[in-house]
Every structure is written in structure tokens, then in C-alpha cells.
Amino acid sequence: MASADPLKRVQLHDKEFVPFLTHEDIHERVKQLGQELHHRLAGSQPTYLVMLKGAFVFAADLIRHSRLNGEVDFVRTSSYHGTETEGKIRMHLAPSPELVAGRDVVLIEDIVDSGYTMQAFLPELEALNPKSITLVTLLHKPESQVVPVNIDLVGFVIPPHFVVGYGLDYNGLGRQLPAIYQLAQDF
Template identity: 35%
Template sequence: MNKQGEQIIINGETFVPLLNEYEIQKRVRELGEEISRDYRGKVPVFIGVLNGAFIFMSDLLKNVDIECEIDFFKLSSYGDSKISSGNVKLLKELNCDVNDRDIIIVEDIVDTGLSIKYIGDLFSKHTPKSMKVASLLVKPESLKYDVKIDYIGFRIPSQFVIGYGLDYQQKYRNLSSIYVLSE
């Protein structure tokens, strides 16, 4: 990775800033406050979708001021590619019981909606009290499935992004801002 000013060069491809650290943290704080209001008096289970959501979920939970629990799924739909394979594999199951619980699925990005649909199908075999979805990023133009995202950080164009948990071949998750592949 070669940083030149605000842009980053990776394998000859140029990535430019889309969302800076301040914008992200401000919006995550707002989402945490909204979720806290909506779940006052309840103890929801936040379920992060690994690997991408771990940074967003960590920051989100720092801004939630209600009792809660956490757990994680690990799904795979991208591999090392920039586009979804169209198939979702469950690599790590939950450790908690979701029956009669308020569930908040935490995603880094909703692209086609396939992963959220897959998770919804998994939960259809259980009886959660409620299930909502929080996603830092949503690509409305890329959605192929009718999925409801209850808490949206940012709506972004259908372009490849990295940083703040989002990777390219498992790297660059540690960038504090989000960068988009320059066209």
C-alpha cells in the first residue's frame, strides 16, 4: 500500500477517500443513540457479522447506553474478490440462544442483500422476539433482495470500498476512513 496524500495505491489501483474518520464516528454515535432509545428497558443481543463488522460493532456498542449482549456469525460470500460470489457460507455459528430475544444484526455493508436474506432464513428456524438490522453502509443500487435495513449509517454508490473493517483480500480493514476505488 502506497499512501500519496489522501489517496491510496494498492496493486496499481487508486482508492480515494469516501468517508473520513470524523464523519464515520459522528454517524456511529447517532446510530448508538437511536438504538439506545428504541431498546430502552430491553436487553438486545447484538450479532456482528465477521470479519467486516467488528470495528463498526465495537464503536457502535461504545455509543449504546443500555444493557446488551453480543455474539458473532462468520459468513463468507466474497472470498478474495471485489464482488460477491453469490453464495453464502456459514463459517461460525452463534453461541447464544436467540429464541424470545430482541436481535440486532450488525453488518459493515449491505451490497446485494444476500447475506441479510441468508441470516433471515437462518432465524426463521428460531423464534426471536424481534430482529432488526444495523449496517454502516448500504448500496441501494446494488440490492437484489428485498431486505429491510433498520439502522443505516450511509447510503453509498455501487463502488468497491475498503477501510474501517472493509477489506480487499483480507487487508486494509485497519484504515480509520473508508476509501472508494477511483474510476
């Protein structure tokens, strides 16, 4: 069981995590990203395409702060096992073509690290003929990036440490944490 106290370490399965980004810092940055989306897509009714499972908390807050009317759809891929990316992307839930074709799409991701997920997914999304794609990620680990990815809006650039909280997990646990924690051994 994990403690939700943002000032303390949390234990998830066999790993300990330490505070990294506060809930207040995250809230302020997500508000800024929402305002930027509103500015970029003013007058549009975008499709918000949420990468599950990790981006659902970020997406809910970002969509509210964007103040744009639009529809929501979900995509589910996986590439992680434990704290390491496997480098292979599996598609579990594809986007609805009718919500993408001819529409402005805001692709909401929790974290871009290796870039493999976006490298595999973006061509599939582009094949559905959206009017535009705006990729927004809460976290970006440029030191871990292996393949190029064009990210339009980044919440935080972080070092190559494993993180949990605010929707991100370690083997299913930690998504409920309001702040973001990093693996204690990386600290």
C-alpha cells in the first residue's frame, strides 16, 4: 500500500520512491499547458486522444484547463515491464477513425522517454488523416530518447529516472499519488 503524503517516501511493491515534483508544481504547469492549447486551437473542437493508462489524470486536468469543446477518445499501448521499457510496442486499444479523420487531434501522453511508443503510434494516427496532431506530454526524458519524436508541448523535462504518481505507475501501483515520485535508488 502506498502513502499519499507528498512529503514522505512511498513504497510500491519492492521499490521505494522519493518526492520529485509537487502537486502544486504539476497543477500550475498543467494550467499553463491548457492555456497554450486554448491559444493554439482557438475556435477548434479537437479530439483529445488520451494514451492509457498513464495519461488519464494529466488528460482530465489538461482538458479542463484548455477550455476547448471537444470529444475524448482513448488509445492503449504498452511497452514497459517493471521499470524498463521493452522496446516493443503492443496496441491494445486503437483510436476511433471517425474521431480522427479531418479533425484537430490533441494526443495526450504521460511521458516520452525512449520515443519508441510515439515512433510506432504516430504513423498509425497519421494514416487516419487528421487535420492536425498536437502532441502534449507531461514529462520528457531527452537523455533517454533513442528515436526522434516531434513533441509540441512539454510539461517538464526530467532526468532519466523512473517516476510514478499523477497517473504513472510501477507495476500497477502509484497512479493515485497527487505528486510525482522518483525511484529512490536513482536519487
